Amino acid sequence: xxxxxxxxxxxxxxxxxxxxxxxxxxxxxxxxxxxxxxxxxxxxxxxxxxxxxxxxxxxxxxxxxxxxxxxxxxxxxxxxxxxxxxxxxxxxxxxxxxxxxxxxxxxxxxxxxxxxxxxxxxxxxxxxxxxxxxxxxxxxxxxxxxxxxxxxxxxxxxxxxxxxxxxxxxxxxxxxxxxxxxxxxxxxxxxxxxxxxxxxxxxxxxxxxxxxxxxxxxxxxxxxxxxxxxxxxxxxxxxxxxxxxxxxxxxxxxxxxxxxxxxxxxxxxxxxxxxxxxxxxxxxxxxxxxxxxxxxxxxxxxxxxxxxxxx
Ligand SMILES: [Zn+2]
Numbered sequence: 001x002x003x004x005x006x007x008x009x010x011x012x013x014x015x016x017x018x019x020x021x022x023x024x025x026x027x028x029x030x031x032x033x034x035x036x037x038x039x040x041x042x043x044x045x046x047x048x049x050x051x052x053x054x055x056x057x058x059x060x061x062x063x064x065x066x067x068x069x070x071x072x073x074x075x076x077x078x079x080x081x082x083x084x085x086x087x088x089x090x091x092x093x094x095x096x097x098x099x100x101x102x103x104x105x106x107x108x109x110x111x112x113x114x115x116x117x118x119x120x121x122x123x124x125x126x127x128x129x130x131x132x133x134x135x136x137x138x139x140x141x142x143x144x145x146x147x148x149x150x151x152x153x154x155x156x157x158x159x160x161x162x163x164x165x166x167x168x169x170x171x172x173x174x175x176x177x178x179x180x181x182x183x184x185x186x187x188x189x190x191x192x193x194x195x196x197x198x199x200x201x202x203x204x205x206x207x208x209x210x211x212x213x214x215x216x217x218x219x220x221x222x223x224x225x226x227x228x229x230x231x232x233x234x235x236x237x238x239x240x241x242x243x244x245x246x247x248x249x250x251x252x253x254x255x256x257x258x259x260x261x262x263x264x265x266x267x268x269x270x271x272x273x274x275x276x277x278x279x280x281x282x283x284x285x286x287x288x289x290x291x292x293x294x295x296x297x298x299x300x301x302x303x304x305x306x307x308x309x310x311x
Contacts, residue, residue, distance in 0.1 A: 027164050030076040032087045033060045034284040035143055036106055036152070038294045040080055042178045043156045047167045051076070053093075056286045059258040061229045065089055070097040078163050080156060083107040086140035104159035106152040112138040113211050115226070141281065144301075145212035146186035149294065150179050181295060186216075189302050193217035196309050203252035203305060204241060204267065206259045209281035219305070222250075224263060229282075233263055245271045252308035256281035257291075276308045 026049040031037035037052035044050065053069055054060040073079060074097050081087050083105035094103065115137050142148040157175035161168040193201065201219045203210075208223030224233035224241050244250070245267070253275045255264045261278075268275050279301045280291040291297035 027078065027160070028076045029078045029080065029160075030073050032079075032081045032090065033282065034058075035282070035294055035297070036080050036082060038284060039106070039149070039152055040156055040160075042294075043153060043171055043175045044160055045170060045174050047164060047170060048160070054283065056284045056292075057257050057289075058283055059229050060086060060282055061088075063087075063089060065093045065096075069093065073097045073099050077101045078159055079103045080106055080159065082140060082143070084112055084138045084140035084142060102159065102163055104155055106155050107140075107142050107148070108151075108155050110142050110148045110151050112142065113215060115139045115208065115211070139208070139211045141209045142212050143294070144210055144281075144298075145216040146182050146189070146298065147216070148212060150182050153179055153182070185295065185298060189217060189298075192302070192306055193219065196306070200309055202248060202250045203254060203308065204245065204250060204264075204273075205254045205256065205279065205281075206261075206264050207256050207281060209256060210279070213301070213305075217302075219309070224267070225259065229259060238263065238267065242267060242270050245273060251311040252276065252305060254279045254304070254308070257285065258282050276304045279304060 027044070027047060029040050029044060029048045029050050031040050031050060031052045033054040034052050034056045037050050040048060041050045051072060053065065053073075054063045070093065073093065076099070078101055079094070079099065081090055081103060084107050093099075143152060153175050157171045160171045164171075198218065201217075203214075203219060203221055205221060205223050207225045207229050208221070210219075210221050210223075213219070214221040222241055222244065224237045225231055226233070245253075251273060253264060253268055253271075253273045255261045255275060255278050257278045257280050259281075261275075264275050267273075280297045284293065284297055285291040290300045
């Protein structure tokens with residue numbers, strides 16, 4: 001009798017520890033960086049367990065996967081990446097980890113901008129070696145245009161529906177509700193930027209992450225550091241930007257949460273233009289920060305930019 005009750009209790013405890021996993025098994029999804037992680041969470045809702053490789057406030061351009069990251073990826077069923085060359089380390093990581101799950105490229109189907117496509121070109125810049133060298137490469141920061149992010153959300157909903165067809169209706173419904181919020185914010189921002197005279201819509205950012213935002217809201221953006229944080233601005237680039245700030249009376253000067261602030265501090269000192277609060281370009285803030293979700297990031301960044309442009 002005693003051994004029977006022992007066996008019985010072992011069986012019961014085994015059932016109890018397994019049962020929650022059967023009832024509520026979340027799909028493990030890896031996102032390459034925090035902004036994508038939030039989009040996957042919005043669409044996946046209660047059905048997904050999302051982890052991100054590149055943490056909040058960290059720089060995906062110079063990220064190096066660790067052995068632990070390799071293990072975390074292997075345990076995922078879906079890997080969501082930005083594409084457009086943003087995750088230069090991605091293919092090596094996928095092959096090193098022998099990852100067999102599905103990979104989706106969130107930016108599939110968007111119209112990519114070339115680097116500097118929206119930049120203001122002066123005659124001397126046309127002859128500049130570095131500027132020429134950068135032409136033709138695609139700007140990966142497509143999430144700063146809300147219409148592109150809507151495409152990201154559709155791609156994520158389709159990817160989740162393929163690996164978890166049982167919850168397809170939930171994924172499509174979550175995506176639909178979230179897209180409505182995105183469309184509403186985009187409409188508000190189009191009106192807010194259009195209300196600022198075109199000649200005042202000019203800003204300087206250290207790392208050229210806002211090409212798509214500039215394109216969407218018709219802002220001229222100048223960035224000494226270029227499209228990747230790996231690049232360094234040349235002395236002649238910086239001197240040219242200082243001349244341009246003075247000549248065109250530009251008042252909006254920003255660093256990003258992932259960038260080294262020293263270059264902007266130097267430009268600020270030489271021009272007397274005070275930098276605005278740091279913008280969130282390639283990573284969300286932590287949970288206590290002002291940009292812990294994509295929508296909050298867009299609201300926060302555009303509020304800083306609008307304030308600076310109105311000066
Ligand atoms: Zn970047």
